[in-house]
Amino acid sequence: MLDDRKASILRAVVQEYIETAQPVGSGRIAAAPGVDVSSATVRNEMAVLESEGYLAQPHTSAGRVPTEKGYRYFVDTIGSPGALRGEHAKRVKEFFARAHGELEEMLESTSRLLSGLTAWTGVVVPPSAADVAIRSVQVVGLAPTVALVVSVLADATVEKHSVELPRAVGDERVNAASAHLAAQLQGTMRGSVPADVARTGDPDTDDVVLQVLDVLRRTSPADVPDEVFVGGASRVASAFDAVETVQQVLSVLEEQLVVVTLLKDVVDRGLQVAIGTETGMEPLADAALVVAPYTVDGERAGSIGVLGPARMNYPEAMAAVAAVSRRLGHALTEG
């Protein structure tokens, strides 16, 4: 563990570096509030902090820069989560007061809100539909051997899947299957669609029914939704100096599935913040991710996050993510 003085020096270095993005020297730290020793003492302490891996020196005659371990210590010793700044709190409040309409739209703008609050990129993973009740199922014929099964779930989401029919069965059979399925599946949990239901008696109709059940079961455990809303991706351009880093981070953001599993992994590990290699993704070595799950009706539904450079303002980002996740949960619970 670090003694008080080392800790406050380390904290001062991190804060200063986050602000200026420049290596910080002992003089600057000695002048910082909360550090009441001379620059010489600071130098001695910084040398120790470096040897212990909290700080690094780009070159001999430069100031110090926090390492991943340094950021980690900083984040771990942020006492209270910290409240959102007044102006930001107001924006969040107003956003959710005004929030309405389609789920997707709302999540999309939530990702923009996160981006706006932090100056980095906002990410929103939609509620997982793992155990939501089915409100309605409908099968619509589109072509002789193609139909579309549309299911409405209790959380107001709509799923659709196309189904290849074994042969041209005719509209009336499709409609019969649709009505039958609607009756049989209403109220069923999406994650527990049965492999078989009561037969209608007509073999052709039953064929359609079975085909649809098969599709629903195969696509069922949507515990990892493949969709994710990314807001403010353009901020990545100003987050990193190296063009290749920008490109790599953008590439990561383009892979929906990767982003979803990334957030899920981090949340599952119980982290609020993943710094650099902690993300487990090589292209994010210079980045950091602040995440929070949100709950709907008391259950973990999805997660949100902010992706920025490792030198991001953690207290602010964590406050923003916490506030938005709480409010988002509420908004979705009511609706």
Next chain:
Amino acid sequence: MLDDRKASILRAVVQEYIETAQPVGSGRIAAAPGVDVSSATVRNEMAVLESEGYLAQPHTSAGRVPTEKGYRYFVDTIGSPGALRGEHAKRVKEFFARAHGELEEMLESTSRLLSGLTAWTGVVVPPSAADVAIRSVQVVGLAPTVALVVSVLADATVEKHSVELPRAVGDERVNAASAHLAAQLQGTMRGSVPADVARTGDPDTDDVVLQVLDVLRRTSPADVPDEVFVGGASRVASAFDAVETVQQVLSVLEEQLVVVTLLKDVVDRGLQVAIGTETGMEPLADAALVVAPYTVDGERAGSIGVLGPARMNYPEAMAAVAAVSRRLGHALTEG
């Protein structure tokens, strides 16, 4: 008009610059195939081309760079659309041979295909649903005063809108309204939903019916869909040198509506290519857009495009966009 020699010199400059991204000098052009004069003559011609605005000089002792006008001339004088390179043609062919499943998924991967073919960013605007027949309408109650109207259109797309009900009318009324609407609207064009239909006789049910019709009419002329698929946005990072340009272009791509209207505008002006300020968007001053509409069942449905730097390989990009738009139209017509 430019005489033959000036034209071939200009073309050589553009081609060379596209390849190297470096100002090109007279010596290089004199060595180019198709130009059989000395560098001195080339110099004289280039001076004229510059005074006429086709070329520009970054500084006195540098080579020439094409201006917007220069690129425009180059594009306008590309004779044949040019066939896709063998390897690329194969990729396109295989992609559409394998294409299947949901429309959205397919359009999404089409945008990636475009990006892969050109090394820049691919954009796909989905088919406009302006005059597509309604295959099915269903109203599902979600909460006492909230329902979701889900309509399946003939092009396999699904629309959903939430509806505020005037008061809690009960599930049976909602279901009655749903059945009634399904019967009344099936086969109607999405763009011509009537303001009123035959009444059911039950006032509460009729209220729901009218409310739904209202929502469908208000959201109806979806001739400008607000969704667009962007593939390979990370390529923007390597397309421009200036970080601010990268950021600005990414910002444009984040605004779905802006991108849709941009493509639409360009196509409506009858252009295949919009260079720099021709796009009408200030942040795209250094960019160029290659577009093509695609047709489904013989009618203009949507458009696709490639967004890259002004110094992009136009013949290749135009060939790619043309091939993909044709194939995409076919794929959507069959399905």
Next chain:
DNA sequence: GGTTAGCAGTCGGTATCATCGACTGCCAGC
């Protein structure tokens, strides 16, 4: 013993300067 002032030393950043090389424009000769 811990702290501090002071000092020597390191090293990147910036400015200066000369050189180099890739251009151009122009002119005289073919």
Next chain:
DNA sequence: GCTGGCAGTCGATGATACCGACTGCTAACC
């Protein structure tokens, strides 16, 4: 009208020196 050749321009590159912001270390101080 084309071309070879030449003088001139100017950015890019590299050497050099200098400055300034650091550091680590040591000796003195409390």
